[in-house]
Amino acid sequence: MQRRIAHLDMDAFFASVELLRYPQLAGQPVVVGGRRGALAGDRLEDFPRLRHYVGRGVATTATYPARALGVHSGMGLMKAAALAPDAILLPANFDDYIRYSRLFKAAVAEIAPLIEDRGIDEIYIDLTEVPGETVELAQRIKDAVRAATGLSCSIGVTPNKLLSKIASDLQKPDGLTVLDYADIPTRIWPLDARKINGIGPRAGEKLDTLGIHTIGELAAAAPEKLIEEFGQHYGHWLTEVAHGCDERPVVTERETKSISRETTFERDLDVRADRDTLTDILVKLCDRVAGDLKRKGYVGRTIGLKLRYDDFRTVTRDITIEQATDDAATILAAVRSCLKRVPLDRRLRLLGVRVGTLLPPGEAGPRPPLPGENLRLFD
């Protein structure tokens, strides 16, 4: 039987939650990110503007008016400020996001219990066994989410997770897109190959050099050629996904074991000559991992470093810290201590940072105060 899988993605989730708190900001370009700070008040002119931001923070979300100015999540705030200087900058309130995340997931579970948690703002739902016509059912889920949270979401319903993930993005915000295999040539093939979850910037670049830009062009490419260029595993997978094939089940019980980020360099880097570049990369990796942890609502105690040398040998080192963390600076300090335990006599082609032994923050106890920080009364 053909499956019916939905991907539900909350629209500009963090920013939308902030708008619930500050309805006066509706319609304004708002960017969530940066440090937690106090607001001067809640009148429009009291809110900090992006142009005043100085620092290395990244945008975790942007409202649609901010996105229209070119700001997107993951973008450095200083860069975002250049695009949208008058956008309002709000600090992230992860406690709230986690609360709303639980609310919307509970609302969906009332209608369809088979849910795969994909993080704080997105889920896959297996609707195969749920009675009801697809569009009507998806609308019912959207309505339930709105009733429970006051927030809008976008849903894609297709025969598998791969296509649903793409479909939910087609009509954002507040979208509802139902696709079948027959729709692939018209709706999926014209899209940029990078729309496929699993084709990142570097694979995308390499496809570009092969003259493959759209998913359709990827589907038309010779499978042997892709395997030759990308290796057996990834090459085969590219052909599969380009044809919309994906048999992965909706996994309702899945424990995230670790969260990691890694990057392969444009060219192999020398530990001494390219020290600054390597430091930058390491700092960014830690920031990203910390961001992933926060977004997914985890803290972790085991922090690991992965290195690949120019001869493709890979080494890893890890360290277990006392208190589970999602703090970029703490992760960086741990990674640096791992770095002291690896030989650095060859050029490097890859760096990776991983945080494992994950706990949801609720179970991890309060984050320990840093030196110079006051202990809290109400944790």
Next chain:
Amino acid sequence: MLLLTTTRDALLAPLQSVAGIVEKRHTLPILSNVLIEKHGDQLTLLATDIEIQIRTTTGGHIGGEDTSITVAAKKLQDILRALPSEGEVVVTLDDKRLTVKAGRSRFALQTLPAADYPRMNLPDGDATRFSISQKSFKRQLAQVAYAMAQQDIRYYLNGLLLIADGKELRMVATDGHRLAFASSPLEAEVPRTEVILPRKTVMELARQLADSEDPLEVVLAGNQVVFRFGPIELVSKLIDGKFPDYERVIPQNHQKLLTFERTPLLATLSRVAILTNDKFRGVRLVLGDGTLKIASTNAEQEEAQEELEVDYHGDPLDIGFNVTYLLDVLTNTHEDQIEWRFNDGNSSALVTLPGNDRFKYVVMPMRI
């Protein structure tokens, strides 16, 4: 049209009691203004920022016609302040301009119609009411108000928890790092009522209440509170939020007890505080047999150290605090002695007044 003939002080005093809440910047221009109502010999001034409204009525203004008008509060206040305190002030209203004349000075101010001025409706329905001396309420506010948060994202901490319960009035304020609690007796019994007063309302009351036995009438109803004292009526919205459970964080069994003379301890801490900086206000307390060492260091590796003799012979203790939180409680209490209880370096400390269970101050340590 003559509005009134008066003296500077007779007009400035009531204006100052309402104009304090007028905000400098806001979206509604008329909120810069004060509403002036002349009715018979009664002059009523009213100002609001939509969250708080203050009204005061004074009598004895003979002559002039009855009318209502609004005019820029700060400008009128600045003008009256700058005039000589003696001498006649004549206020007239012609062609939508309010003219203030005194001696050879003349000021013509733009007005906006009184009908456009936003007013807060007085709460109706079930209310909790009580009366307390202004002095008592003011003193109790002073014991806790400094612990309120300021512009915290946890908006409910930017205010003061007021609990009227039976024959007791309790106040609690906290910024999440320290908490101040004070209670006072009420004469008549009231049903338990719990509200959070906004920070601005608290500051305004602290500024305006008198150190006298004159009564303060408090009416709590719906999401509003009304304070009436002397000629003043202050209406405020309340903060709608859940205040943290303060009772849970007041320690009950801290064993290590120290008693200090308040003034010398304040002097000691003030000296040690000199070598802390705005970013890091930490001081380190090392308690040993018969002595308490208080020390600070800063980023430039400078150090301050003080040693106090104390009547203490228990386990040693090494604990850090934000010195501001310690200075706050010492400057805002006025008894000669204070008691200080500790548990360990990661637990809160409890400050109380000897023989007085109506005041408690809890402060969390700082990691040094």
